[in-house]
Amino acid sequence: MENKIVENSITPAVKYTSKDFSSDIDVKWCPGCGDYSILAQVQRTSPDFGELKENMVWVSGIGCSSRFPYYMNTYGFHGIHGRAAAIASGVKIANPKLQVWVATGDGDMLSIGGNHFIHACRKNINLKILLFNNKIYGLTKGQYSPTSDKGQVTKSSPHGTVDWPFNAIKLATGAGATFVARSIDRDPKHLQEVISRASKHKGLAFIEVYQNCPIFNDGVYSLVTEKETKADNVVVLEHGKPLLFGPKKTKGIKLDGMNPVIIDLEDGKHSISDCLVHDEFDENPTRVFLLGRFTDIPGFPTPIGVFRQFSKPSYDKEYEAQVESLVKKNGKGTYEQLMLSSNTWEVR
Amino acid sequence: MEKEIQIIEDVTVRFAGDSGDGMQLTGSQFTDTTAALGNDLSTMPDFPAEIRAPAGSLAGVSGFQLHFSSEDIATPGDTPDVLIAMNPAALKVNLKDLKPNATIIVNSSTFDAKNLKLAKYDNNPLEDDTLSGFNVLPVELTTLTMKTLEDMDISPREKERCKNFFALGLMYWLYNRPLDNTINWLESKFKDQPKFFEANKRVLIAGYNYGDTTEIFTTRYEVKPAQLPKGTYRNVSGNEAVALGCIAASLKSGIPLFLGSYPITPASEILQELTKYKSYGVKTFQAEDEIAGICSAIGAAYAGSLAVTNTSGPGLSLKSEAIGLAVMTELPIVIVDVQRGGPSTGLPTKTEQSDLSQAFFGRHGESPVCILAAKSPADCYWMAYEAARIATKYMTPVILLTDGYLAFGSEPLRVLSFDELPEIPINYRKDPEGFFPYSRDENLVRPWAIPGTPGLEHRIGGLEKKNITGGISYEPLNHEIMTNFRDQKVKNIQQDVPDIEVDGEQSGELLVVGWGSTYGSIREAVVRVRKEGHKVSQAHFNYLNPFPKNLEKVLKSFKKVLLPEINLGQLAFVLRSTFLVDVIQYNKVQGQPFKVAEIQSKIMETLGGKNGK
CATH class of the missing domain: 3.40.50.920 (Rossmann fold)
Structure with a gap:
């Protein structure tokens, strides 16, 4: 199964270091913001993307996360609220040789930009989308977002929200994304690995990054980031491996029909062979919905890692192929053909 | 009996029938044949917003008007001289528009109780004085068509559907036009269905011969070719012309064309037309909404394409924030707005010039754009070309206003040779030495540096830019400088604007x-x-x-x-x-x-x- 992980064969002659990807603009996120870590991990992994710097484009919308392109020493486009995926689609389709990344947030991509997000997923446009999910509107100073937990008290929900949040993993999967993953700002190694793998995916890659906003939603992910609680609350998805968690990996997830249950491997009744084994190449999205639900069930660990990846022709590749076959069939169009191929007549 | 041929200067003909009667097709065939004979012409279709309103009803009437002349003409004609009415509803809807003494050819086969009722006629207008003052020529079009095809092995419904070609044949006889153009068209259209080619051709010829032999038609008319400037011509509708103009600009400039679009009446034909031309380097992206249509175009412009988005009023409203982004990032895009009746959903299939204020003022901030308008269907070609030229020369959004009347109207376009087309020089910035994203040339135009160019990695966006370097700047004076630059840059386009010509006395x-x-x-x-x-x-x-x-x-x-x-x-x-x-x-x-x-x-x-x- 491992051989399905496609390695990018083009390696630029130039050897980059993370510094090469750092622009000369001062980074202006709040001290302690999770965005710093995401930026650092992207800059660290960028030399391994196998792309020349001038072929990389970072596109964003509006929000704290969307300042990201300014700090990357690549081509960058800071767009307007919600439209990053649409702008990025235009860049990618116009020039499929470019590697196009999107930096966005929960408000930007899942609220005002929701339509562009689901359609980019559906079309499988070869974009890499990094969703910085902090479950809050930060730049507008603390209103609830479409991923805020139900009941969350914010400036625009002083009595607690009454709306239900989006689950980004399930949403992306439902919309047809061909690479769906989650990582955490505070887990740099894991984040690097996931970013690196997304860069190699040929199709739309979606990464939800749990990101802490120290100002307006501090500690929202503390269960999955703090040393004391992390082991009991995070399950790392690894292809071909059983779902185990806990400080000594003595807890597992097994399936009871279509429902996941937590089992204790030391209770004498269960063993590791009872555990659900992760298969990230399973094209059946049911597995992702099942894993994606963990965060909706109290007491369940949060899965991080690649939920699913499979290959399906991307929009930009399909389009190029269509153009190529038409050029092959009809030849490259000329001005004379364009203007004179329908009924014409001469006035002498 | 030898029939008289009368020479006339110009005629306006309207074909009208049910949406399903093929009136647009009949009209465009008559147009093509007429164009090939060298008449000047102008056409206008009139179709209902409903795709298929109930057959025979007043709401379902579809019309096609053609004005052709031996003189230079500019409109499809105010009042038709001739109406071909395929049913009572078509007669009723169009009667009020006709010239006094106009000729009305009616398909009298359809004037039965059912169709009269659908058209809300209490009495048969062919039998009372409704049509007094008109020259009414009733022809049993359906019956004659069925008879012509009696021995053919196709269904009665298929036979009946050929009746528009009987009417067309009759009109060809009446205006002394040859049949070969339409016969050739039928042959290629039905190359895999020879029996339909045969049926339609037979009916067309029968219609022609009917005019010749029957006694109700005593006179034929002839409209001599017009004295148009020498050259090669083709007929174009406004929407088609916009598409062709954009492709011509792409070919001349040597950069690929990208259209980001979302279907909307009456602008969708531009998308439909452009998508046929993939082998010309044209990419069309049918986006999820109007906003994605323009945003993808902005992304494509950033990546170096000749980027276009097309829409109509409601879509222009949705695109306004993104037009502001293009103003701020100073990227070249062409926004084609095919205006329709507004506000809101308004009159989607009808024409209006009511988006001009929006083109001027419909954005927040000081957000000037270049605005062009096409004056005729053929002019849509030139204005689309010009919009592309100005957008790329000045790195600015250009709004091109056309409207529903131009979009579906048609007229001859004189085709220039490739060498005669105005130049559209494109100079992507290549040299990293001294490169600054917001440095400006003598016209205040910033460089177009596209991703993929080594050494020019830079960031742009909707935040105010620092003069020259393009970094983010909230500095008060810098904002004023940049606002003035953007304003002056659009004003500088004036040097490319030809003087307005006064036809007639100059004062x-x-x-x-x-x-x-x-x-x-x-x-x-x-x-x-x-x-x-x-x-x-x-x-x-x-x-x-x-x-x-x-x-x-x-x-x-x-x-x-x-x-x-x-x-x-x-x-x-x-x-x-x-x-x-x-x-x-x-x-x-x-x-x-x-x-x-x-x-x-x-x-x-x-x-x-x-x-x-």
């Missing part, structure tokens, strides 16, 4: 001005009043922002300036505030173009008996 009592699709009606009206001895001049706008350099002088050279518009005075507002000239408004908002006669009588009223002296 005097009355100048009639207009913009966009009113050109034809205004011109014919001015020509008519001049023929009556009045001195009236005309000037028409293709360039609305910036205006031509000589405009103020021209406006102030006349005692009165009359401005007909299909809105409540949107250009009048701008002319008054810009030049302090109190233009006389003449406004109509009925979803219909001006009739020549309406403008003619407004001109006479404005002259007030002064006779232009």
Whole structure:
């Protein structure tokens, strides 16, 4: 199964270091913001993307996360609220040789930009989308977002929200994304690995990054980031491996029909062979919905890692192929053909 | 019996029938044949918003009007001389538009109780005095068609559907036109279905022969070729012309064309047309919504494409924030707005000129864009080309205004050779030495540095830019400098705007001005009043922002300036505030173009008996 992980064969002659990807603009996120870590991990992994710097484009919308392109020493486009995926689609389709990344947030991509997000997923446009999910509107100073937990008290929900949040993993999967993953700002190694793998995916890659906003939603992910609680609350998805968690990996997830249950491997009744084994190449999205639900069930660990990846022709590749076959069939169009191929007549 | 052939200067014919009767097809076949004979022509379809309203109903009537002439003409004609009515509903809907004494050819086979009721006729109009004053020629079109195809092995329904070709054949006879153009078309259309080719061809010829042999038609007419400038011509609709103009600009400039689009009436044909041309380097992206349509175009412009988005009023509203982004990032995009009746959903299939204010003012912030308008279907080709040229030369969004009347109307376009097309030089920045994203040339234009170019990695976006470096800047003075640059850059386009030409005396009592699709009606009206001895001049706008350099002088050279518009005075507002000239408004908002006669009588009223002296 491992051989399905496609390695990018083009390696630029130039050897980059993370510094090469750092622009000369001062980074202006709040001290302690999770965005710093995401930026650092992207800059660290960028030399391994196998792309020349001038072929990389970072596109964003509006929000704290969307300042990201300014700090990357690549081509960058800071767009307007919600439209990053649409702008990025235009860049990618116009020039499929470019590697196009999107930096966005929960408000930007899942609220005002929701339509562009689901359609980019559906079309499988070869974009890499990094969703910085902090479950809050930060730049507008603390209103609830479409991923805020139900009941969350914010400036625009002083009595607690009454709306239900989006689950980004399930949403992306439902919309047809061909690479769906989650990582955490505070887990740099894991984040690097996931970013690196997304860069190699040929199709739309979606990464939800749990990101802490120290100002307006501090500690929202503390269960999955703090040393004391992390082991009991995070399950790392690894292809071909059983779902185990806990400080000594003595807890597992097994399936009871279509429902996941937590089992204790030391209770004498269960063993590791009872555990659900992760298969990230399973094209059946049911597995992702099942894993994606963990965060909706109290007491369940949060899965991080690649939920699913499979290959399906991307929009930009399909389009190029269509153009190529038409050029092959009809030849490259000329001005004379364009203007004179329908009924014409001469006035002498 | 040898029939008389009468030579006439021009004719306006309207084909009308049920949506399913093939009237658009019949009309366009007649148009193609007429164009090939060298007449000048102008066409206008009129179809219902409903795709297939109930057969025989008044709501389901579809029409196609053609004006052709041995003279130079500019409109599809006010009032038809001839109506072909395929059923009672088509007769009823169109009767009020006809010239007195017009000829009406009716398919009398359809005037039965059921169809009369659907058309809400209490009595058969062929049998009472409803049609007195008209030259009515009833023809059993359906019956004759069925008889012609009696021995053919196709279903009765399929036979019946050929009846429009009987009408077409009859019209070809009446106006002395050859059949080969349509026969060739049928042959290629039905190359895999020879029996339908045979059936339609047979019916077409039968219609032609019917005119020749029956006694109800005593006279044939002939319209001699027009004296058009020498060259190669083709017929184009406005939407088709926009698509062709964009591709021509792409081929001339050598950069690929990208269209980001979302279907909307009456602009969708531009998307449909462009997507046929993939082998010309054209990419079309049918986006999830209007906003994605323009945002993808902005992304494509950033990546170095000739980027276009097309829409109509409601879509222009949705795109306005993104147009502001293109203003700020100073990227070249062409926004084609095929105007329709508004506000809101309004009159989707009808024409209006009511998006001009939005084009000027419909964005937040100081957000100037170049605005162009096409004056005729063929002019849509040139204005689309010009929009692409200006957008790329000045790194700016350009809004091109056309409208539903131009979009579906058609007329001959003279095809220039590739070498005759104006140059569109493209200079992507390549040299990293001394590169700054917001440095400016003598026209205040910033460099176009596209991803993929080594050493030019840079960031742009919607936040205010620092002068020259393009970094983010909240500095008060910098914002003012940049705002002024963006404003002046669009003003600099004026050096590319040709002087507005005055047709007629260069000064005097009355100048009639207009913009966009009113050109034809205004011109014919001015020509008519001049023929009556009045001195009236005309000037028409293709360039609305910036205006031509000589405009103020021209406006102030006349005692009165009359401005007909299909809105409540949107250009009048701008002319008054810009030049302090109190233009006389003449406004109509009925979803219909001006009739020549309406403008003619407004001109006479404005002259007030002064006779232009």
